[in-house]
Structures are given as structure tokens and as C-alpha cells.
Amino acid sequence: MEPYIIAGTEDTPAITLDSVNNIYSFSGRSLPEDVNTFYKPTMEWLAKFGENPKDMQMEIKLEYFNTASSKILLDILMLLDEVSSEKGVAIKIIWMYDSNDEDMLEAGEEFSELVSLPFESKSY
Amino acid sequence: MSKSNLNFVKAIGTKMNEHKFLLTYKGDISQDIIKGILALTEKKLELDGTEISLKKKVFNIMVECLQNISHHGQAHENQSKYGLIMIGRDQNDFAIYSSNLITNESVNDIKNKIETVNHASKDELSEMYKEILLSNRLSEKGTAGLGLIDIAKKSGNKLDYHFESFNDNLSYFVLRTLVKPSN
Numbered sequence: 001m002e003p004y005i006i007a008g009t010e011d012t013p014a015i016t017l018d019s020v021n022n023i024y025s026f027s028g029r030s031l032p033e034d035v036n037t038f039y040k041p042t043m044e045w046l047a048k049f050g051e052n053p054k055d056m057q058m059e060i061k062l063e064y065f066n067t068a069s070s071k072i073l074l075d076i077l078m079l080l081d082e083v084s085s086e087k088g089v090a091i092k093i094i095w096m097y098d099s100n101d102e103d104m105l106e107a108g109e110e111f112s113e114l115v116s117l118p119f120e121s122k123s124y
Numbered sequence: 125m126s127k128s129n130l131n132f133v134k135a136i137g138t139k140m141n142e143h144k145f146l147l148t149y150k151g152d153i154s155q156d157i158i159k160g161i162l163a164l165t166e167k168k169l170e171l172d173g174t175e176i177s178l179k180k181k182v183f184n185i186m187v188e189c190l191q192n193i194s195h196h197g198q199a200h201e202n203q204s205k206y207g208l209i210m211i212g213r214d215q216n217d218f219a220i221y222s223s224n225l226i227t228n229e230s231v232n233d234i235k236n237k238i239e240t241v242n243h244a245s246k247d248e249l250s251e252m253y254k255e256i257l258l259s260n261r262l263s264e265k266g267t268a269g270l271g272l273i274d275i276a277k278k279s280g281n282k283l284d285y286h287f288e289s290f291n292d293n294l295s296y297f298v299l300r301t302l303v304k305p306s307n
Contacts, residue, residue, distance in 0.1 A: 010159060010162075010163065011159060011162075031162070031187055033155055033158075033191060033194060033195075064180070064183060064184060064187065066187050066188065066191060067188060067270035067271055067274045068191070070257060070270065070274075071257060071260070071270075074257050074258070098176065098180075100175070100176035100177045100180075101176065101177060101180050102177065103177075103180065103181065103184070103277070103278060104180075106250070110250060110253065110254055110257075113254065114254055114257065114258060
């Protein structure tokens with residue numbers, strides 16, 4: 001499956017979805033006003049991945065995200081949760097947060113309570 | 125231009141100093157303007173030597189305030205959608221002020237939302253956030269209905285607000301959010 005890789009901008013994250021090299025990550029900022037348009041290719045890639053999935057370790061290392069993005073993040077996590085339980089693959093989330101950013105740590109904890117995927121919080 | 129005509133510049137500067145405004149903007153709120161204001165916010169907080177946890181809170185609150193104005197702010201007649209945003213600093217405390225026009229029908233709804241978050245504990249805010257995150261779909265505008273809860277969570281203080289009638293259809297909405305060091 002073709003990897004989906006985009007560079008980050010001042011208000012959108014860098015995304016790597018690469019099942020060939022097993023690298024899956026979101027990093028930087030997610031502040032777009034129109035989150036649906038921005039995340040459409042991501043959702044499509046993940047839906048396709050879900051048809052023939054493999055074990056995945058997804059790293060989420062966001063500096064900032066807006067509330068609209070939090071809705072999309074939950075959609076992504078729920079999709080992966082479903083793939084994991086239906087297809088029996090191991091999917092784990094690595095939630096990275098700035099050691100000074102308690103709000104980001106708490107945000108990860110909130111997401112982890114909404115899905116059954118294993119979460120590991122790591123500070124940087 | 126005569127010297128007296130330029131006095132207002134000094135007067136505005138003095139007022140800004142008195143109130144310790146780090147940043148003020150009034151005018152059209154478009155996507156590009158928002159990006160510009162956020163870049164400026166970040167630079168100003170950085171130059172100001174703001175500690176990272178506070179800087180992140182102020183920045184996040186600015187994002188939600190600006191996107192609230194962009195999504196819900198109303199324009200008066202043919203004028204462009206207007207918004208006012210200011211960051212004030214007093215010692216280590218920050219106050220983020222935002223103001224825009226809203227429809228009169230939405231006054232009660234916004235007021236109720238703010239009163240609800242103001243009466244919620246930190247844990248209750250977190251529960252409300254998760255509940256809405258699970259139940260709400262993104263609106264066509266791309267809004268999640270989480271803005272005020274997120275602002276209250278990041279602030280950790282009661283939100284101050286004020287409504288004032290503008291005309292038969294519109295009202296001014298002013299929101300003040302405080303950010304204080306935790307210790």
C-alpha cells in the first residue's frame with residue numbers, strides 16, 4: 001500500500017502513514033479551521049489499511065491541536081480500535097507530550113478513556 | 125498633518141501601556157488573519173519569556189477564541205465580520221479578551237454554556253469534554269461544540285462575559301479568560 005506522507009505547516013501536522021516501513025505518526029500542530037478537508041486523505045488511507053491491517057504503533061506528538069481536530073483524532077482512534085478488535089491486530093498509541101505541558105498529557109488520558117486501544121504516554 | 129492630529133497615537137500607546145496589552149487586534153477575522161495573529165502571539169509570548177505551560181495555554185485559548193469568532197461572529201450589514209482580540213499581562217497573569225457580534229437569539233445559549241462551565245469542577249469539565257467528543261458530530265462549519273469547555277479547561281478560572289445589545293438583531297459578546305501560573 002502506498003504510504004501517505006505530508007510535511008507539517010504552521011497550522012497542520014506532519015503525517016506519516018507508511019505500512020511498508022511500519023512508521024505511523026502525527027506531529028506538530030493541528031489547527032486547521034476545516035479539519036474535514038485536511039484529514040480526508042488520512043481517513044481514506046486508514047480505512048484502506050483497515051481492510052488488510054497489520055500490527056501498528058502510532059505515535060501522536062502534537063504541540064497544539066484545536067477542538068475540531070480533537071473530534072477527528074477521536075474518529076481516527078475509534079477506527080483503529082475497531083480494526084484492532086475485528087481483525088485481531090495489535091495497535092498501540094504512543095502519546096508524546098512536552099514535559100511542561102500538563103494539558104497535553106491530560107488530553108492523552110482523556111482519549112485513552114474513550115477507546116480500548118493501549119496508550120503509552122511519554123514526555124519529551 | 126499637524127502635530128495635534130497625531131496625539132491620538134501617543135494616547136493609544138499610553139492606554140495600551142496602562143493596561144499592559146501585549147497584543148491587540150480589531151478588524152476582519154479571516155483564516156489568513158488568524159494565522160497572522162497566532163504567529164504574532166507566539167512571537168510576543170516568546171520574547172516576553174513566558175514559561176512554556178502558560179504560553180501553551182494562552183496560545184490554545186487564542187486559537188479557540190479566534191476560531192469561535194470566525195465561525196460564529198456576525199457581520200453588521202455590508203461590513204466584514206469584525207472581531208476584537210487582546211492579550212493583557214499583569215505580572216505573570218494573562219487575560220485574553222475577545223469580542224464579536226452575535227445574533228440576539230444565540231445570547232441565551234452562549235450564556236447558559238458559560239454558566240455551565242463556570243459551575244463545573246476540573247473533573248466535571250473533563251467529563252463534559254469527553255461526553256461531547258463522543259456524541260457530537262462535526263457541524264458543516266467544522267465546529268465541535270467544544271470551544272468554551274476547552275477554554276475553561278485550559279484557563280482553570282471562571283470565564284467572565286458581557287453581552288450588550290447592538291441593534292434589533294445583534295449583540296456584542298465580550299469574553300475574558302484568565303491564565304495564571306499554577307503555583
